[in-house]
Amino acid sequence: MKYQPPNTTTDAGSPLPSDELSLTAGPAGPVLLQDVYLNEKLAHFVRERVPDRVYHVKGGGAFGYFEVTADVSPWTKAAFLNKVGKRTPLIVRFSAVAAEEGYPDTDRDVRGFAIKFYTEEGNYDIVGNNTPVFFIRDPMKFPDFIHSQERLPDSGLRSNNMQWDFWTLSPESAHQVTILMSDRGTPRTWRHMDGFASSTYLWENAGGEKFWVKYHFKTEQGISNFTDAESRAMRAQDLDYHRRDLFEAITRGEYPAWRLDMQIMPFEEAADYRFNPFDITKVWPHRDYPMIPIGRMVLDRNPANFFAEITQVGFEVANFVPGIGPSPDRMVLGRLHAYGDSSRYRTGTNYNQLPVNRPINEVHSYNKDGPMCYRHNDGQPVYAPNSYGGPRADPERYHDLTWPVEAGEIMRTAYVKHREDDDFVQPGMLYRQVMTPTDRDHLVENVVWHLSQGVERFIQERAVKEYWNKVDGELGMRIAQGLGLASPVR
Ligand code: HEM
Numbered sequence: 290m291k292y293q294p295p296n297t298t299t300d301a302g303s304p305l306p307s308d309e310l311s312l313t314a315g316p317a318g319p320v321l322l323q324d325v326y327l328n329e330k331l332a333h334f335v336r337e338r339v340p341d342r343v344y345h346v347k348g349g350g351a352f353g354y355f356e357v358t359a360d361v362s363p364w365t366k367a368a369f370l371n372k373v374g375k376r377t378p379l380i381v382r383f384s385a386v387a388a389e390e391g392y393p394d395t396d397r398d399v400r401g402f403a404i405k406f407y408t409e410e411g412n413y414d415i416v417g418n419n420t421p422v423f424f425i426r427d428p429m430k431f432p433d434f435i436h437s438q439e440r441l442p443d444s445g446l447r448s449n450n451m452q453w454d455f456w457t458l459s460p461e462s463a464h465q466v467t468i469l470m471s472d473r474g475t476p477r478t479w480r481h482m483d484g485f486a487s488s489t490y491l492w493e494n495a496g497g498e499k500f501w502v503k504y505h506f507k508t509e510q511g512i513s514n515f516t517d518a519e520s521r522a523m524r525a526q527d528l529d530y531h532r533r534d535l536f537e538a539i540t541r542g543e544y545p546a547w548r549l550d551m552q553i554m555p556f557e558e559a560a561d562y563r564f565n566p567f568d569i570t571k572v573w574p575h576r577d578y579p580m581i582p583i584g585r586m587v588l589d590r591n592p593a594n595f596f597a598e599i600t601q602v603g604f605e606v607a608n609f610v611p612g613i614g615p616s617p618d619r620m621v622l623g624r625l626h627a628y629g630d631s632s633r634y635r636t637g638t639n640y641n642q643l644p645v646n647r648p649i650n651e652v653h654s655y656n657k658d659g660p661m662c663y664r665h666n667d668g669q670p671v672y673a674p675n676s677y678g679g680p681r682a683d684p685e686r687y688h689d690l691t692w693p694v695e696a697g698e699i700m701r702t703a704y705v706k707h708r709e710d711d712d713f714v715q716p717g718m719l720y721r722q723v724m725t726p727t728d729r730d731h732l733v734e735n736v737v738w739h740l741s742q743g744v745e746r747f748i749q750e751r752a753v754k755e756y757w758n759k760v761d762g763e764l765g766m767r768i769a770q771g772l773g774l775a776s777p778v779r
Pocket of ligand 1: 345348631
């Protein structure tokens with residue numbers, strides 16, 4: 290039988306006589322206000338957007354699952370991890386940090402790697418990047434950092450000068466900038482990069498023992514990056530290269546996968562570890578805390594509607610489940626409020642009721658009403674405590690994940706340094722011990738090119754003397770040569 294499409298309706302369901310013609314007074318007469326469909330169509334169109342994310346604007350994502358491959362009960366009681374073979378549905382959103390919607394995907398940038406696990410104990414979100422470290426370690430600097438990566442207030446142009454000014458005045462950024470300026474700053478696709486929670490988190494097992502942990506999602510597709518020239522060529526060829534690659538790979542049935550490796554530090558070892566383990570600008574060298582594979586993440590379903598499922602998904606650092614919690618990492622603590630706040634602003638108070646954000650377990654909360662309220666627990670009292678059988682929190686079963694703090698004066702102070710803490714030690718090790726000679730050559734070329742694009746001479750000089758020279762003397766010298774500057778004095 291021939292397919293008979295349904296009749297178009299208004300959003301209130303009333304069938305319409307035309308999709309293409311407005312109501313007019315005679316064939317040449319004016320358009321009439323009584324055309325209720327036209328009114329609704331234009332009014333809805335005007336409201337088609339929600340505010341963008343404040344950064345990480347351009348991205349893409351997909352659905353899939355996480356499968357547990359090892360017994361993690363010695364370290365966490367999180368229910369979604371409690372059995373080998375157990376699968377949990379999830380959504381992942383990849384993004385570029387400074388790119389607005391419409392910006393080329395392959396520009397040099399850090400990439401966002403955000404995961405929402407729909408577990409039986411509520412949503413658990415990991416909002417990380419494709420790098421194990423970050424540019425700054427105190428949330429107070431975060432808006433300034435992002436401003437410096439975005440656009441100038443007068444011309445509206447991006448500015449390498451602003452970027453290098455901020456970075457070179459923030460030596461804690463050296464590790465992340467070394468990674469960003471290497472070819473890892475131009476990943477070939479989202480499928481060909483690793484993902485990291487970057488920050489340190491806290492796990493607790495059923496016996497109440499606690500562990501500090503770091504998450505590493507290792508790509509099974511293999512790491513593959515563009516060179517700077519290749520990434521620039523791709524910018525001219527396809528603005529949406531990364532978004533297209535993921536969507537088309539999943540459509541072809543090539544489902545990208547990542548192995549989840551954990552670094553696990555016994556609770557007591559944090560106090561005396563050679564690096565402050567809560568400083569997000571540092572890694573924990575693998576020889577100190579080896580990788581423990583515990584699971585596998587597979588992406589096997591594209592969004593059916595990009596706006597509903599990718600634009601409106603809201604990841605939250607504050608979404609924990611029993612057995613997993615925050616750590617003294619200030620960048621974690623500073624983020625706990627910001628993400629829900631952003632979703633409330635962008636999508637609305639009841640953003641967690643949208644299908645993409647809604648947990649798969651039942652919600653029994655005393656929050657009520659607000660715009661677009663959809664969930665209603667019929668008959669449930671709206672206040673606690675109550676005498677009418679409303680939900681009750683059970684402190685015997687659940688508790689906050691905490692750690693002891695030394696009481697003292699309230700103050701604004703820098704991170705406590707551990708014995709090997711220094712902003713340039715780890716990027717120096719990365720340059721000398723991890724990078725191949727080709728990686729090192731590309732790093733030099735990329736930095737020289739980036740610093741040559743509109744960066745003032747005094748900032749170039751500071752970048753050489755106060756930054757790269759401290760990462761590695763030879764590196765500083767090569768960059769100075771590339772920029773035509775005098776070699777740095779050590
Ligand atoms: C104090 C520091 C930070 C603050 C205040 C902050 C705040 C925010 C806000 C408000 C958003 C938009 C969220 C939304 O509208 O859904 C966002 C997005 C994002 N942030 Fe941060 N952020 C911080 C640091 C970090 C760090 C250290 C990482 C990575 C380790 C990170 C990774 C991301 C990612 C991946 C997204 C995009 C999530 C998505 O795809 O929806 N942020 N951040």
